[in-house]
Amino acid sequence: MKPRNLNLAGSGVRYHVAHRHLSGRWTAACAVLVATGLVIWSAGLLSAASSPTPEMMIELIVAGRTIEGAPLAWDQTHLRLLGRDGRLWNVRMAEVRDFRVTAGRFRPFSVSELRAALLGELGPDYQVTGTSHYLVAHPVGKPDRWSQRFEELYRCFVHYYTVRGFRLNQPQFPLLAVVCRDRREFERLMPRSSSAAMAQLHGWYSVETNRIVVYDAADQSEEARNLLDGVILHEAAHQAAFNVGIHNRLAPTPVWLAEGLATMFEAPGVYDSRRRPLLADRINHQRLADFRRLVSPQGDGQLLASLIATDDLFAAQPAAAYAAAWALCFYLTETQADRFARYLARTAARPALADYPPQQRTADFTAVFGEGWPMLEARLRRFVAELP
Numbered sequence: 001m002k003p004r005n006l007n008l009a010g011s012g013v014r015y016h017v018a019h020r021h022l023s024g025r026w027t028a029a030c031a032v033l034v035a036t037g038l039v040i041w042s043a044g045l046l047s048a049a050s051s052p053t054p055e056m057m058i059e060l061i062v063a064g065r066t067i068e069g070a071p072l073a074w075d076q077t078h079l080r081l082l083g084r085d086g087r088l089w090n091v092r093m094a095e096v097r098d099f100r101v102t103a104g105r106f107r108p109f110s111v112s113e114l115r116a117a118l119l120g121e122l123g124p125d126y127q128v129t130g131t132s133h134y135l136v137a138h139p140v141g142k143p144d145r146w147s148q149r150f151e152e153l154y155r156c157f158v159h160y161y162t163v164r165g166f167r168l169n170q171p172q173f174p175l176l177a178v179v180c181r182d183r184r185e186f187e188r189l190m191p192r193s194s195s196a197a198m199a200q201l202h203g204w205y206s207v208e209t210n211r212i213v214v215y216d217a218a219d220q221s222e223e224a225r226n227l228l229d230g231v232i233l234h235e236a237a238h239q240a241a242f243n244v245g246i247h248n249r250l251a252p253t254p255v256w257l258a259e260g261l262a263t264m265f266e267a268p269g270v271y272d273s274r275r276r277p278l279l280a281d282r283i284n285h286q287r288l289a290d291f292r293r294l295v296s297p298q299g300d301g302q303l304l305a306s307l308i309a310t311d312d313l314f315a316a317q318p319a320a321a322y323a324a325a326w327a328l329c330f331y332l333t334e335t336q337a338d339r340f341a342r343y344l345a346r347t348a349a350r351p352a353l354a355d356y357p358p359q360q361r362t363a364d365f366t367a368v369f370g371e372g373w374p375m376l377e378a379r380l381r382r383f384v385a386e387l388p
Contacts, residue, residue: 070106086173171243176211186215203231205238237265250352255311260329290323309358
């Protein structure tokens, strides 16, 4: 079969890959060629998550689909690409059929381009409303109860952390949210690989797509609406944190840290701190009750060491893990905001796509808070015990 050219535009260099199913040694050889081409022609492009402005944009044809964006990291088998819509792609090198350089500098979609792409994806049953920071897709013919609410949640998040000394960035992309017409439409948009646990969710934020997906519960019971309200607060906090520099979308974030901050924002005194300034309003009373019921009786002094080093507790005892994550984040925010800000900056500055083994997670925490685990845990438990 005649080889198909893979051209690096303007480079004068062409790579040849047979346009057929590849296997074995030939697949590996082709992957090396593609990876080598990227290495040669993207020297100096961003190699860590700390750079918000990639220096090159490429276009790939992968499995019949065209993808354009900035290469972030690669090896002989995979390429991580930041799409112009903010999506993170994980591309198998063996599936790349063509690629070229399209620009010397990464250009995100404009608001109008992103709006058009979102409508093209969701179809004519949706419309898109924009705010200063959000594009919210919602069903045609239903009142827009969502866009200003998401915008207000974002502003409250920024206010809450700014007044506590956290340095935040402006989001690189408009923040996307999709409000499905009903639960059935919501389930249709779930990833095909969704687990049984995810099937019980009422909304999610995806680090890969950088969007929130929820559904409209206006016609359901008050209990259902209240449940969905909490979900929106939680997922909006995730999205804000991953877009203003609290967390890093390109590097692993400890689950206790991500979930602890998001559960904090389920409390009215956190997501609306300007109007509800009291400590009692900042407490997530459901997580507090869970901590006292599930975590306090296990006072063996190993809670922090386990929570900081691994995510195992979330798989073994999810209710206890969420409660412990909330308690630790709330305690550190209320009593050691300066140190907590330094710790968050440290975790957010980790290299793109690097592993985060238990030893390094522990070392990063102790570098900021010290090694006095028993004392810190005792103070945490005393703090929680004294909450109203």
